[in-house]
Amino acid sequence: MAVSYTDERDSFEWDIPAAYNIPAVIESHADSFGDRIALRFLDSDGRRAERTYDDLRRDMNRFANALESLGVEKGDRVIHLLPREPDVFAIQLGALKRGALLVPSSSMLKPKDIEFRANDCNATTAVVHESLVGMVDEVRDDTPLERFVVLGGDADRWTQFAELVDGESDRHDGPALAAEDPMSINYTSGTTGKPKPVLHRHRWMRCFELVNAPYWWGVTADDDLSDELLWATTGTGWAKWFWSPVGVGLTTGATQFVYAGEFDPGTFLNIMEQEEVTRLCAVPTQYRMFAQHDLGSYDLQLREALSAGEPLNREPIEAFREAFDVTPRDGYGQTETVALLTNYPGIDVKPGSMGKPTPGLGTTIIDEDGAEVGVGEIGEIAVPVDSPGIFDGYYDKPHLDEQTFHGDYYRTGDLASRDEDGYFFFEGRADDIIISAGYRIGPFEVEDALVSHEAVAEAAAVGSPHEERGSIVKAFVVLTDGYEGSDDLVADLQAFMKAETAPYKYPREIEFVEALPKTSSGKIRRIELRSQERE
Structure with a gap:
């Protein structure tokens, strides 16, 4: 989907229904096209699984009922450590349907990291894959955690996910949810202290549907998605999981691919070919390693290739363009935001550029006094504090809010310059990340x-x-x-x-x-x- 930058910028309007929430979106999708495949799963051993949108609804509600039976209430914090597995969406959506707040955690963390997060946000429930329960068991007695659910097998002093949902109703009459209700606490890193708890509300997902989907992935909920397959290579514990698999894939009703295996460029290229992936989102390191292969020997069906995390250099852009007639497009944002800058579908990509500001956000570059800088001048990327596409603050950390929100702007801590065509270029990090x-x-x-x-x-x-x-x-x-x-x-x-x-x-x-x-x-x-x- 190619778009006119000027037309989209000038005509964009925020449309966030007061009652918006992602579990309600899944219910609507299941009613409208329940037999559409939501998830195609593959692991490194060749194990396959699929979930339709009707399956997601049933699994979501069963787990929500199970959590209710355990005593989980609206506003409780549910921490999870989950590899890419077929039941991840059911677990995340079920917790949200119950009104709980998700606390995603990477499987690459250490026990002390889990201890810190659980104590910092007072998490009372943990949902963890069988391969990772040791990380929690090592510190469980030093946390407020009370309920322990294990996915995939048995573990001492843990309740099995499969047993928990067995026999539960596929309907759940949970608490009313609104766009302004808290949804997740995603931890991010800083330079002068511990990881910070970024609080997002359910409207975050609607913002992804309105911004990330059309202006980065190039899809909308109104498109014919029957021949599309989206693949974001991120893990479930990162904000990027919400940026794409949840915030774009689920909100638009697309079919997405999930692979549970370690990154290997040859393996990933073969998978893209065999599964006929049409839209890929990967990190620059993966693109650089792809470019070291003979890309011309792969027959890919790619229509779009997206990159995020750091600037993408010219070599992999040119390699993908030559081999597949697809130009990888950078996007920029943070755990605290949606995509603030993208190389829109349809506009020229300038290698090294983060792209142009996405509609509705008001992203700009300011100096230390909060004034916008001129063309070619370096300043800090900033977003107006009243923008729906950014977070409202750090969970129970007003002192951090005071450090981050300055006058009319949320300051990202990232430095950039802007050229005469309106493209932003990354210049460094104000906070040493x-x-x-x-x-x-x-x-x-x-x-x-x-x-x-x-x-x-x-x-x-x-x-x-x-x-x-x-x-x-x-x-x-x-x-x-x-x-x-x-x-x-x-x-x-x-x-x-x-x-x-x-x-x-x-x-x-x-x-x-x-x-x-x-x-x-x-x-x-x-x-x-x-x-x-x-x-």
């Missing part, structure tokens, strides 16, 4: 873990340019007395980090230094280290 292979990594989390090692006195983490991953985490380390830098110590610190934090956060490079650059007040000047790495 590292983006590696699509993962957002707060340097504080890396540094905090490193200095807990007896050999480390001080540490600073920055992003270092990398051909495939965009950036990698590099740590500058000041050693404690009695230790000397060596390859063996680098390996020891890396192994230590992999045990202490999520694997994608460990520093792939470590440089031992005598001292770190600091301001007069003692704050680390990461900007100097980043500049050093770029040079």
Whole structure:
């Protein structure tokens, strides 16, 4: 679906019904086209499964009834750790139908991360895949968690999902839900403290339907989607899962593909060919690795290719364009927002550009005083605080709200410039966030873990340019007395980090230094280290 940028920008209107909620959308889809396939699932062992929209409705309501039998009420927090599995949508939708708030968590986290999240938002229910229950069991007695549901098998002191939903009604008379009711708490990373709890309301999903679907994926609920198959390669614990599989796939009524297997470029290309995927959303690292293959040997049915997480460089764009006559299109947004910038279907893609502002958001670039900057000037990407497409604040954290909302704007912390044609270009990160292979990594989390090692006195983490991953985490380390830098110590610190934090956060490079650059007040000047790495 090609659109006119000017026409869409000028004519866009927000249409968010007061009673909007995603469980009601599923009910409507099931009534209208219940036999349409909502989900096609495949895992690395060849196991397949399908779910129609009627199946989703039944499974959603059965799990909602099961949660009610356990005592889950409207407003309760339900934390989940789930790989890509056929029942993920049933679990998420069922919790929402019950009026609970979802707390998505990545399977790459560590037990202490789960402990922090559960305590921070006072989560009382955990729904976890059998392969991940150990992460919760290790800390369960140190959290407010009271109810434990396991998906896929048995676990001591856990209630089986299959047994829980067996015999439950496929109708659920749950609490009334509205667009302004809380829906989820998605944790994000910062540079000066713990992950932050981003609170979203049910209207978030409607905003995805109105913005992400037409202006990024190129689909709408009014389109003929019978020959479309959408594939977003994200995991269930990330905000990106809500950006695409839930916020676009489910809201529009499309059929989407879910693969439960580790990323391998050849495998993914074969899958796209065999399953006849028509629209793909992947991260730049995956596109860069795709481009190293002989793309001309694959007969793909792709109509659109989307990228998000960090700027996509020219080489994979040109490789996909040449092989498949499809131009990968960047989009930009955050856990706190919908897509703020996209390379719209139908407009020219400028390599390296984040695209143009999506309609209705009012995305702009401002200086420190909140004034809009001119063409070519660098400033901070910002969105008016009254925009429906952003979050309302951090869950039970008014002090964080005060730091983030400034006057008329929500400040994203990302720096950009704008050219004469209205395209935005990423210039850096005001808050030092590292983006590696699509993962957002707060340097504080890396540094905090490193200095807990007896050999480390001080540490600073920055992003270092990398051909495939965009950036990698590099740590500058000041050693404690009695230790000397060596390859063996680098390996020891890396192994230590992999045990202490999520694997994608460990520093792939470590440089031992005598001292770190600091301001007069003692704050680390990461900007100097980043500049050093770029040079």
